Amino acid sequence: MLPTWKGKTIIDVTNAYGVSPEELGGEPSSRVVAQAFTGGRLVKGFNHLGAAVLGQDPAVQGGRRVVFLASDDDSAEAEIGALAQNHGFSPIKLGGLSDGGLLVQARENIWGQLIFKDSVKFD
Numbered sequence: 567m568l569p570t571w572k573g574k575t576i577i578d579v580t581n582a583y584g585v586s587p588e589e590l591g592g593e594p595s596s597r598v599v600a601q602a603f604t605g606g607r608l609v610k611g612f613n614h615l616g617a618a619v620l621g622q623d624p625a626v627q628g629g630r631r632v633v634f635l636a637s638d639d640d641s642a643e644a645e646i647g648a649l650a651q652n653h654g655f656s657p658i659k660l661g662g663l664s665d666g667g668l669l670v671q672a673r674e675n676i677w678g679q680l681i682f683k684d685s686v687k688f689d
């Protein structure tokens with residue numbers, strides 16, 4: 567266990583499917599996760615695709631598989647975007663956790679609009 571999360575970047579790959587908004591205090595699940603890592607810089611990402619898809623080659627028919635990212639910390643999002651690019655993915659920034667993050671998370675028994683969207687970006 568780290569003595570502090572200050573300055574560390576955390577990637578939230580979770581989905582809170584089946585968890586009611588009331589259980590999360592009305593907050594997006596990533597905000598609740600961020601509270602567990604006080605001082606950390608949280609990026610929601612890599613959670614919209616299943617492990618089997620993420621494990622495939624991100625190069626697809628001349629394009630690159632998309633990973634969606636959301637964060638309230640622009641520098642953390644840029645850091646994880648660079649990590650995604652270095653691994654062959656095409657990162658798409660969705661904005662902050664309260665807006666873009668909701669597109670890639672489950673709320674109660676409803677999946678976000680971008681969950682399971684296996685998209686490819688062509689340069």
